[in-house]
Amino acid sequence: MKPQPVPLKILDVISILLFLAALAMVFLYAPLELTMNYVQKIFYFHIANAWVGMLGFITAAVAGIIYLVRHDPDWDIIELAAVEISLVFFLIAILSGSIWARPSWGTYWTWEPRLTTAAILEMIYIAYLLLRQGIDDPDRRARFSAVYTLIGSISVPITFLSIRLFRTIHPVIIGANSNTSQGSFDMSPRMLVTMFFTLGTFSVIFVTLFCHRIRLGRLARLVEQRKLEELR
């Protein structure tokens, strides 16, 4: 087996250092929020996790389109990597959101557009993984998963819009501040800097994990090919 390439190792170290710096910024540099105190700290990670989830979601859709056009198995690996990362990070975003929602909304869960859409997206990802598991032929598996990724990436925004036709209480932190949402707050410059720093950090972490997962995917494909050769 080939050892890990050096750039990847460097990327590992950078992500770890950035993550430690982000932790320090969140707890030492960013000021305490007046009404929510320490509870608000989770917001930096919540939003960063959701951001990485979105990155993965978009990457998967793009990879799906490119796979269907080119039939290059590498894009199937990229798509799977993006879906898996997005699955995990959206799950963290949902859980951290629930932890935050308990003190500020008084409940772990409400059927609010963003929460519900994230939950449905998780279901689509799980269905995606089940679909992949149910198909043995690698070529068909790649085609079907690309098609399903695209169905998901079209239907999820429509789902979001359709739930949004109801009233929402999720705070809109960036952009228009709606008065109806509970638990929204104005950000001081220091908070903004911290938020963008965590967003950047998590983007780097996303790239690192992504590279690792693609490498793993390629190795897994190699193993699969060897197995098929053995059988013949």
Add this chain to the structure above:
Amino acid sequence: MKSAAVSSRPPARDTLSKPNASFLKSIGAIVWKDLAAELRSRELLTAMLVFALLVILIFNFALDLDSTTRKAATPGILWATFTFAGTLGLNRSMALEKDRGCLDGLLLVPVDRSAIYFGKMISNMVFMLIVEAVVLPVYSVLYNTNLFNPGLIGVILLGSFGYVAVGTLLSSMAVQTRTRDVMLPILLFPVVIPILIAAVNASSGFLQGLPSSEIMPYINLLIVYDVIFTAFAYMVFDYVVEE
């Protein structure tokens, strides 16, 4: 494998260059085949109908439908029934093609592959509408509510169309997997949620006689979903049946 799929294309393009008559004809042939097979065996419709009535029965006991809860719950019960019964039909209709090797036969026919999709979709839609046409009067009689509302029927048409458009595509994927009987609902339900939201809200709007300004957003949503997913299925169906 791929070359076979490509070589079957040129005749399809030739026939298409004539004003789509043969395309429509092959869609018609597939629909007719499905309906004729169903008329002889009646196994699909019977199963869907019995299942739909059982779902209503279960809802009756699960929700204890007295006259006040009934009003609010009716649209939800109707759409849950259609969704579950629809899955049964979609699964069966594709499994029949796969089991008896009909799908391979259909794929050998030198027509554009999307004709197969539209043919299957239309026949699935017909089965779905028949089930709905039976469920609505039965529900009206059982619960003493008048469901004969032109608006509601329009919503049911739009909603079923979108549901079947995605369902036909996904069921042709699901039958080709190892766990095919359980695969379809898992694949289908998370992506048809917009239809359910819009259809349930529009239906309850019509049943409660709300002003059309409150119903129209949901109707528009249904139309958008129908158009997008029909176009999408038309584009990708080739990849799903390609061997």
